[in-house]
Amino acid sequence: MVIPPPFRRLGFPTFNWRNFQMVRYSEVVLPGHPDKVCDAVAEAIVKAALAVDPDAYAQVEVSVWDYEMWLTGSVVTSKRVPKLFKDIAKDTVIDLGYKSPNAYDARKLEVRCSVCIEIDDPRQYTHHVNDQCIAIGWAGYDEKVDYLPPEHFLARSFGAALFRSFSKGPLKGQGPDGKLVVRLREEGGEWILEYVLATVQQLNTTPFQDFVPLVTAVFEAQYHAVQDLDARWSRPWNDVEVLINPNGPLIDGGPLSDNGQTGRKLVMDYYGPRVPIGGGALYGKDPRHIDRFASATCKEAAIHAVQTGAKECQVTVCYAPNQSQPVDVRYEMVGRGKKLLEHRWSQSTPMDRVTMA
Structure with missing residues (x-):
């Protein structure tokens, strides 16, 4: 880039593209976050409708707070869905990990369903564009980052690793609520991870000083796995700043602490x-x-x-x-x-x- 003379006189520096770098951020929440719990319940109802009718029409909204959940919307199928939507909802939340000894036990969840369920030919709604x-x-x-921005690929990768660890790994039984942020610098052809910030739900029987290193270890293992497949992740893990649960232990996660x-x-x-x-x-x-x-x-x-x-x-x-x-x-x-x-x-x-x- 050439800076015209007037700007040089004002002291604007010439831009050096060789030193060009961009700071990138991304964030994900875990499947046990209340918003993603609602997404999972809505998706489970859609899948149940598609199982009885591949042409099913569905538009389902879900909200939750504490031990109350509301289902609204509309589902049209040619045959009746055999399982009650209330039961689909409760089973989905339990399967995410919200059961004893977690602080949130979804078996106590009260589900209020006002979804309009119609037995009819759904193709009148699904076989044409019915909205703008x-x-x-x-x-x-490239495909190594699933064609995503690398910061979002890494955030998703870390989130998936944490959630897997809740069911079979060093964090078994922890979670499932949590969120994380990554920051990296994109410099030349390299991605330099600078910090990882995470808040993760834990069991009240796990000492906090034991829990934090376990979360860090999951991140470290996943980061090494990503590095093994892609040399562009150039920074050594020991040079990455990691901050886990800066507010202290998160015990009452999920719908107990957020809608x-x-x-x-x-x-x-x-x-x-x-x-x-x-x-x-x-x-x-x-x-x-x-x-x-x-x-x-x-x-x-x-x-x-x-x-x-x-x-x-x-x-x-x-x-x-x-x-x-x-x-x-x-x-x-x-x-x-x-x-x-x-x-x-x-x-x-x-x-x-x-x-x-």
């Missing part, structure tokens, strides 16, 4: 804070719902562009009701990659790209 939608997809880097609702963790569900998102949540909606379909297709289009030559790609799409093809598709690429074939944007195409959580 703006969705954004992004891809960059939850579906669709409140959209940035985490998508690409992390450096990538814009569209307006639609993902969980609690059938695979043909335009929010879900459009976000999955945008992601597919962005990854395809990177796989065929682009260094980075962001795709924005807009759909209108009763039109299977989008009214607008916009690509923003660094480099040159191939665009998705036009028929892939049609909501009437098979749902092969939409995955259920």
Whole structure:
């Protein structure tokens, strides 16, 4: 970059691209966080509907506080779902790890269901676009980071490692609530992890001074596993600052300490804070719902562009009701990659790209 003479006289320095670096942040919450508990319950109800009718229509919202949970929305299937939605909800929360000896025992959960359940042909709702939608997809880097921003890939990797450890690892029985933040510097072709901040729920029978090193050990093992597959993670673990539970022990986690609702963790569900998102949540909606379909297709289009030559790609799409093809598709690429074939944007195409959580 050349700085014109007037700016030189004012003392603005010439930019040195060789020293260029970016500070990156990302955050995830664990599956036991109240918002993700609600997402999991909504998703379990959608899966139950799809199990009896692959064309099922579903739009389910969930909220929770303490030992009360509310289910709202609508489900349409051609056959009745055999299991009560209340029971699906309670079993889902228990399976996440909320049972004795955890401070939150979901067997005490009172579920209030006002979901409108209709036995009818759901294709009248699912086989056409029934709402408007703006969705954004992004891809960059390569498959080693799942085409995600590296900071979000690492945050997700750490979160998944913690949750696995709650069921079979050094943290067995701990959790399942928690959240974490990572910060790294992207410098040249390297990613320099600077710090990891985490708050993780624990059992009241585990001494805090024993718990913190266990969490740190899970992070260290996962970081080494990531490094073994990708040399761009260049900083040694011993040079990373780690801060665990700075508020002290978190015992009464989950809905005991925070309320939850579906669709409140959209940035985490998508690409992390450096990538814009569209307006639609993902969980609690059938695979043909335009929010879900459009976000999955945008992601597919962005990854395809990177796989065929682009260094980075962001795709924005807009759909209108009763039109299977989008009214607008916009690509923003660094480099040159191939665009998705036009028929892939049609909501009437098979749902092969939409995955259920």
